[in-house]
Every structure is written in C-alpha cells, then in structure tokens.
Amino acid sequence: MRAAALLNGVITATDVPEPPELGPDQVLVAVHSCGICGSDLSLWKDAQTFVDVSIAGQNTLSVFDPTRPVVPGHEFAGTVVGVGTDVEGFGLGDRVAGIGVATDVETGEMTIIGYSNKYPGAFAERVVVDSGFLRLLPSGLSFDAAALAEPLHVGESHVQQSGFRSGEAALVVGAGPIGLGVVIALAQRGCESLVVVEPSPTRRRIAAGFGATTVAAPMAGGPVAAVPGDTGGSSLVVYECSGRQGALDELIRTLPIGSRIQVVASPFTPEVFVPVIAQWRQIVVNFGSGPVEDPYGVTLGRLARGEIDTTELITGRVSIEEVGSAFESLLDPEEHFKIVVHPQGGPGE
CATH class of the missing domain: 3.90.180.10 (Medium-chain alcohol dehydrogenases, catalytic domain)
Structure with missing residues (x-):
C-alpha cells in the first residue's frame, strides 16, 4: 500500500x-x-x-x-x-x-x-x-x-485534569491546535477571563474567535503581563501549551502566588527550574495527572453539534x-x- x-x-x-x-x-x-x-x-x-x-x-x-x-x-x-x-x-x-x-x-x-x-x-x-x-x-x-477530535481532545483532557472552576481566570500560553483545544474547553465552561499569549497574529485571531477574551503577543514580564488587573482576585490557572524551553521556569517566577500550572506541551530537552521558588510561591504544577471523563467523546460531540467551527x-x-x-x-x-x-x-x- x-x-x-x-x-x-x-x-x-x-x-x-x-x-x-x-x-x-x-x-x-x-x-x-x-x-x-x-x-x-x-x-x-x-x-x-x-x-x-x-x-x-x-x-x-x-x-x-x-x-x-x-x-x-x-x-x-x-x-x-x-x-x-x-x-x-x-x-x-x-x-x-x-x-x-x-x-x-x-x-x-x-x-x-x-x-x-x-x-x-x-x-x-x-x-x-x-x-x-x-x-x-x-x-x-x-x-x-x-x-x-484527536488533537482538540487533548485540551479538553487537560482542562478536566486542571480542576478549573467557575469564576477562575485562565491563561493559555501558545495557541496551536493543542492550545486551541484548551481555549475551546474553557470557553465551553463559560470562562469569563480567558487570556491567550501567542506570537502568531493568525493564531491569536483564531483564538479570539473561539472565545479568548484577551489575546496578546509575548511581552516583557512574561505571559502573566497580559492578564488584566481586574480579574477580581480570582485564582489563576495557566495552561502551558507552547512547549518552549524555559517557559516553565518563567511562569514559576512570575505568576501570582497560589497559581496553578497545567503543563500541556513539553520540550524534549532538559528543563531547569528551582523547585524551592515554586514552593515559596505556592505554585502547583501538574504534568497531566487527574481524573478525566471521556474527553474524546466530549470533543467529538462538540464537533458533531457544530459547536466548533x-x-x-x-x-x-x-x-x-x-x-x-x-x-x-x-x-x-x-x-x-x-x-x-x-x-x-x-x-x-
């Protein structure tokens, strides 16, 4: 064949x-x-x-x-x-x-x-x-x-694992197909503060069309600099979807105390960060652990119902x-x- x-x-x-x-x-x-x-x-x-x-x-x-x-x-x-x-x-x-x-x-x-x-x-x-x-x-x-359905369900799976709750603010770093899957899953849950940081103008535009409330290019201060200051003290859940070398260390050092990081995409090379900094800043890092409920079926259903253009x-x-x-x-x-x-x-x- x-x-x-x-x-x-x-x-x-x-x-x-x-x-x-x-x-x-x-x-x-x-x-x-x-x-x-x-x-x-x-x-x-x-x-x-x-x-x-x-x-x-x-x-x-x-x-x-x-x-x-x-x-x-x-x-x-x-x-x-x-x-x-x-x-x-x-x-x-x-x-x-x-x-x-x-x-x-x-x-x-x-x-x-x-x-x-x-x-x-x-x-x-x-x-x-x-x-x-x-x-x-x-x-x-x-x-x-x-x-x-296969690539987009990865985002649904990680949103489930992250334990995202209504009222929380979300930051998605990277808006390729996997990151967009996260955006779709969060938008479907009614996330009211959904920030996407992505270098590609085309991908920022697509993310906005799928429910991102704020889109921005990478800037000084790290991705957190794109998060509006009027989130009402809501806890921040960050979805690292870029797979960029050094991204995890940057997030650990710059996110608000008590933030949660869901690592969705990872580099294939060693990543260096200082664990005690994450501990001092009470940052939770989840590499993909936690219960999920049929993320593939959920995504396939959204596609079938026309909820994903x-x-x-x-x-x-x-x-x-x-x-x-x-x-x-x-x-x-x-x-x-x-x-x-x-x-x-x-x-x-």
Whole structure:
C-alpha cells in the first residue's frame, strides 16, 4: 500500500507492507483523513531523541527503531474495511475515528500507530487499531472534521485534569491546535477571563474567535503581563501549551502566588527550574495527572453539534505524495494551522 514514510529525517511517498493481520479485537480502517500533529513534527526533526526520551520516560507506546522506516500519523478518520473475530459494535463500511492504539498480537504490548515500525500510522492507506479506542462518527460529520477530535481532545483532557472552576481566570500560553483545544474547553465552561499569549497574529485571531477574551503577543514580564488587573482576585490557572524551553521556569517566577500550572506541551530537552521558588510561591504544577471523563467523546460531540467551527482550522489538504512538503510548510505558523492528509486521494467528506 502507499504511505508517507519517515527515515533519517526525510519523508518519502513509497510502497510499504500492509498492516499486520487483525487480532480478535482489532479493526482495519481505510484512512480518509489524518491531521499532521506537532508530535509528528518533533519525530521528523529528531527521531532518535524522540525515542530516547520515550525510553527514559518508560513510555513504551512510542518506542521503535529510528534506523528503520516508520509511517507517522495518528489523528485519523476513515471507513472500516475489516473486523476481528471478537469485535462488537463495528461493521464493514462504518465511518469511524478514534485514538490510534494497537496491541501487538504477538507480544501483547500496546503501541501508538505512527510510532511503530510494525503498525503503520495513518499517513498510509490502511491502519490496524484496537476497536476499544474507536468511535462511530455521528451522521453528517465529515472525515476531516472528525480527524480534529484527536488533537482538540487533548485540551479538553487537560482542562478536566486542571480542576478549573467557575469564576477562575485562565491563561493559555501558545495557541496551536493543542492550545486551541484548551481555549475551546474553557470557553465551553463559560470562562469569563480567558487570556491567550501567542506570537502568531493568525493564531491569536483564531483564538479570539473561539472565545479568548484577551489575546496578546509575548511581552516583557512574561505571559502573566497580559492578564488584566481586574480579574477580581480570582485564582489563576495557566495552561502551558507552547512547549518552549524555559517557559516553565518563567511562569514559576512570575505568576501570582497560589497559581496553578497545567503543563500541556513539553520540550524534549532538559528543563531547569528551582523547585524551592515554586514552593515559596505556592505554585502547583501538574504534568497531566487527574481524573478525566471521556474527553474524546466530549470533543467529538462538540464537533458533531457544530459547536466548533472547523472552517478556519483546516488550512491545507494534501495527498500522500505531498506529505513531505506539508511538513516543511508547517514550520511557519502564519502559513498553516492544521494540514490534513488524504491517503485515499479524495475529499475528506
């Protein structure tokens, strides 16, 4: 089958083997739409560091051999073209999307498709995924829009984990697709003071359209300088979505005493901060711990009900042959917000 494969920092459209045989609880999906994720860009820039950090963090879901080809892509939507013997709730022809997890039938180990030499990701014509991570698409929801559920649900998940409460002020640092997911989740909760700090004018405009009450470019004094002084003494919840080196230390040193930081995006390199400063200033830092209640389903429902206008979010659509050039173009945040790959070549309807 055709796929866009990564090897030695180069993405090439090529022929790759079909996915492994289906396990009893797995589904074969013909991919119609797959978004290019920021983590795909991290993988492309430095696959070895990506794997080294995964190993150090004991994240076996994204460990593979970077000296061999890998097909990225996990923000997928498509049509069921094969079902395992024990699969319930899905049949041939069903329109689906979900979280791209596959359990290796031979080893029993789980992997994220796109970060595996064995289980190709969704920049390929077909993928194998565990049925437990799939959802049927609501009627009328396009494949392209459904593919946005995966990145946007990350924001919903982190807002749930942060314990955001009505009346609190929120500061979102970075307004890429993940940061926008946070903005959407906060706006849906009626956040009345929702501040976004983002260097890209285009992304600031999009964030304002999705409910940010204040948008600003980075400025002297750190992101907190953009927070209005009339928040009424409300506690401040900060969502670090930039992944910028040094961002965490800057926030710890400058936020109001008692603020909470939800780390949504993180660099793959060491981060230096002084723990006692955070302790003295009573700063709570959460790297993604806490209960969640179906953030993917919540996000998919919002998309299906039209509560998330996707017209400005998908700024490019490419074939497998064009994936390499699409990665290059995503280095400029003013050129694109989200590019969707169409492995079957047709529209993502």
